[in-house]
Amino acid sequence: MESEWSRLRIDQVAEKVAMGPFGSSIKVSTFVPIGVPVISGQHLHGTRLEDSKYNFITPEHAEKLKNANVYRGDVIFTHAGNIGQVAYIPPCSKYDRYVISQRQFFMRCNKTLIKPSFVTYYFKTHEGQHKLLANSSPSGVPSIAQPVTYLRSIEIPVPPLLVQEAIACILGAFDDKIELNRRMNRTLEEMAQAIFKSWFVDFDPVRAKADGRDTGLPSEIADLFPDGFEESEMGEIPKGWSSTSFTDSIEVIGGGTPKRSSSEYWGGSIPWFSVVDTPADGEVFAISTKQTVTQLGIDNSSARILPVGTTIISARGTVGNLALVGVPMAMNQSCYGLRDQRNLKGYFLYFATEAVVDTLRQRGHGSVFNTITRDTLHSLRVASPPDEVASAFERVVQSLMLRLLVSQQESRTLAALRDSLLPKLISGELRVPDAERIAERVV
Known part of the structure; x- marks a missing residue:
């Protein structure tokens, strides 16, 4: 004890x-x-x-x-x-x-x-x-x-080393599983990123068709891509695609902070996203936040409820961090919410936003940029595909992204159980053998 x-x-x-x-x-x-x-x-x-x-x-x-x-x-x-x-x-x-x-x-x-x-x-x-x-x-x-x-x-408190090791071993089993999930999630995200880059950055299917090669895609998807390029203000883009502003088919949503002095605005059931809630490496979705607000707080501030599938981008402070909304939530004014107006699930826009953030970093020679404004987003030119190509991408990556979301939710559950055991083990309230039995059933 x-x-x-x-x-x-x-x-x-x-x-x-x-x-x-x-x-x-x-x-x-x-x-x-x-x-x-x-x-x-x-x-x-x-x-x-x-x-x-x-x-x-x-x-x-x-x-x-x-x-x-x-x-x-x-x-x-x-x-x-x-x-x-x-x-x-x-x-x-x-x-x-x-x-x-x-x-x-x-x-x-x-x-x-x-x-x-x-x-x-x-x-x-x-x-x-x-x-x-x-x-x-x-x-x-x-x-x-x-x-x-x-x-x-x-x-x-400083228990004997053997007790310290036993406590760390039990809690570490939860962390091991969470880390395993994170590695799997990173792989899933990289697979989706690779498909996006191939289709919309490198234009691999178009180049393959232009050269008379097999695209490696199912015929119903390959048929959606043209077999050549045309000139645009951006340079060469696939035939039939458009050179547009990044925000042409996007709703840009601002955030807000309910008045801190009004306690009835805080501690409710609505997650409230700020940059500290940016998903960790190996995660994509925002599914929980450090702070929550009430509906009254939303009603009396400029904050809005963001639907699932919205991309959040941090615009001030730590700039360019991204999250894909996994549960309805609000956000503060240091972020923008990006919502595709084409009735897509949000996966295409998330990876497109990732690509434009990379472009901004390259313009700054890899440096940290200080702020992103609506004008910044509007000034970015992108090669915009027809809606059916963006929809095909969403269908292809949907299973990857859903697996990633389920894995993130499992990790959140494991972390909650670990955190409930943590103070009881550290205080000696819960004996090591009892905690081991709980861990064996779950991990």
């Missing part, structure tokens, strides 16, 4: 606690195609580091930021922005070395006393989050004051 466990301060169980680099030390101009990956908040959604979609700096640059270098077993926290995030770098991480960004700090555990996984799970509990955020300020950009000094002072 927890009453029999030691309670020690972080500075008694940590070998090191340190901040990320100063703000100007890592910036867009220092990024390179390959090198040492930079960890930011987008990699800290789960218990373990989400090991993909990094910016990189050179090894020489990383050496100059040696105090911000982190390795397998280090526990990473966010001290500004999406505070409360915590994840550890697992033994199976993709890279040997990382650098944390300006908004992160880290703890290196004395592994003879405490396991990184146990520390991470503790700070995921309500008690751990309460302690971690007790020294935070919500005004402006949310931040934890003096994060290194403060973290060192926090006292946590």
Whole structure:
């Protein structure tokens, strides 16, 4: 039981606690195609580091930021922005070395006393989050004051190592299944992306027909594609397609925030999306959000209910993040909702939006762009296919996307069960053998 466990301060169980680099030390101009990956908040959604979609700096640059270098077993926290995030770098991480960004700090555990996984799970509990955020300020950009000094002072339960390992093993079984789902989802998404790129970016079926080759598609789909190209203001596009504004057949929907001082507007049953709810790597759909609002809040703000199939794009702050609405929800004013007016399910528009975001990044030479406006979206020219081609794409990828959605929903259920067991295991209320039996039935 927890009453029999030691309670020690972080500075008694940590070998090191340190901040990320100063703000100007890592910036867009220092990024390179390959090198040492930079960890930011987008990699800290789960218990373990989400090991993909990094910016990189050179090894020489990383050496100059040696105090911000982190390795397998280090526990990473966010001290500004999406505070409360915590994840550890697992033994199976993709890279040997990382650098944390300006908004992160880290703890290196004395592994003879405490396991990184146990520390991470503790700070995921309500008690751990309460302690971690007790020294935070919500005004402006949310931040934890003096994060290194403060973290060192926090006292946590420290059970025997064997108990820590058993708790981490049980909870880790849920994370393993969630990670397996995420990898499968990533594969499903990549398959759909590959089909979109082949049809609508590289025009492979058109090129094949122009060369007299087999398209590799069923005849009823191949027949929808022309056998040549024609000139347009964009250059060559498939015959019969149109060079149009990206928004020509799209409804662009703005968001809104109900008045914070009106408690009756918040905590309802309607999910309210902001950039922190961007699906993690290996996910596409937004199916839950950190905050919820009431219908009264919607009625008294500029927020609207977005139907399933709407694409959300973040337009300010962290720009260009995408989500496909999986349940009806509202969103804040830092995002746009994009709704296809051609009675499609939304898959075509989602991947088309992904393509135009890539175009915007290429225009900026890979840099982060500051904002997206309605004019930005309207100014983008795209090769617009006939409706029957877009509809065929939706039919082809529908099974992939539905499998992805079901898998995401399963992961959400697993995470909820894991999170219900977490405080009971950490507090000693639930014995390890009992938790093992629950995990065996579910995972």
